[in-house]
C-alpha cells in the first residue's frame with residue numbers, strides 16, 4: 525500500500541461526512557454566540573477604559589462614537605450574514621455534490637445569470653456600507669463651534685497640553701508609575717496631570733507633535749477620537765461628551781520605546797466644577813515653565829527624563 529493511499533484512507537476515516545458536518549455546525553453555533561455576545565457588549569464595557577474579557581468597542585459618550593458603534597454593528601450584521609451564507613453554501617456543496625451523492629458531475633462552465641448576480645450583489649453590499657461610512661466621515665470633520673479649545677502636543681514620551689482660551693494653563697501630562705497610583709487608578713493609563721473638560725460642551729482638540737520628534741496619535745476610544753500628532757502640522761478633532769467621568773486613551777502611533785507609556789486621561793466634569801478647576805489651574809500652572817512660551821512645542825520637558833528613568837530602570 526503506497527503512503528498516499530494510506531494518508532487518504534486515514535483522512536477518510538477521520539473526516540467522514542458526518543464528522544465534518546457536525547464540526548461545521550459547531551463552528552456556526554460558536555459564530556452565532558460570538559455575534560450575540562458582540563451585540564450586547566456595550567453592557568459589558570466598563571466606563572472610560574477597556575476591561576479584561578471585554579468584547580466590542582468602548583462605551584460611547586459622544587455623538588461621533590455613537591455613529592462609530594452603529595456603523596460597527598451594521599458591518600457586524602453584514603459580515604455575519606455573509607459568513608453564514610458562505611458556510612451554508614459550503615455545507616450544501618459537501619453534502620449534495622460529493623462523489624457518492626453526485627457520481628456524474630455536470631459539465632456546466634458558465635452561467636450568465638449567476639455571474640451577473642455575484643458581481644451585482646457585492647456591489648450593492650459595498651454601496652450599502654459606503655453610505656453610513658461617508659456619513660460618519662463627514663460628521664467627524666463637520667466641526668460645531670468650539671466651547672473649549674485644547675492643544676495636545678505629543679512628545680517622546682508624554683503629552684503637553686495648552687488651554688488655548690486661558691493663557692496660563694499649560695502642563696505636561698506624564699504617566700503615573702506603579703508606586704504613584706492611588707486606589708482605583710488603572711495602571712499604565714493614569715497620568716499625573718489630567719485634562720479636564722466640561723460636560724455637554726464642544727471641545728476642539730488641536731493636535732501636533734514636537735517638531736524634533738516623531739508622529740504620535742491622540743486617541744480616546746469613548747469619545748470616538750483618534751488623530752495623528754504630526755511634527756510641524758496641526759490636526760484638529762472634536763468631541764462633545766454627554767457624561768461626566770474619567771476616560772482613558774493611549775498614544776496610537778508606534779512612536780518609540782516608550783510608546784506604551786504615554787497615556788491620555790481626560791476628566792469630564794460639570795460646568796461648575798470646570799470653572800472651579802480653571803481657577804485652580806490658573807494658579808497651579810501659572811509658574812509652569814516646562815513648556816517654552818515662544819516655541820512651546822519644541823522644548824522637551826525635563827520631567828520626561830525622570831519618567832524614562834523610572835520606567836526602564838536605566839538612568840539616562
Ligand SMILES: [Cu+2]
Nearest residue numbers: 740741775779
Ligand atoms: Cu506616541
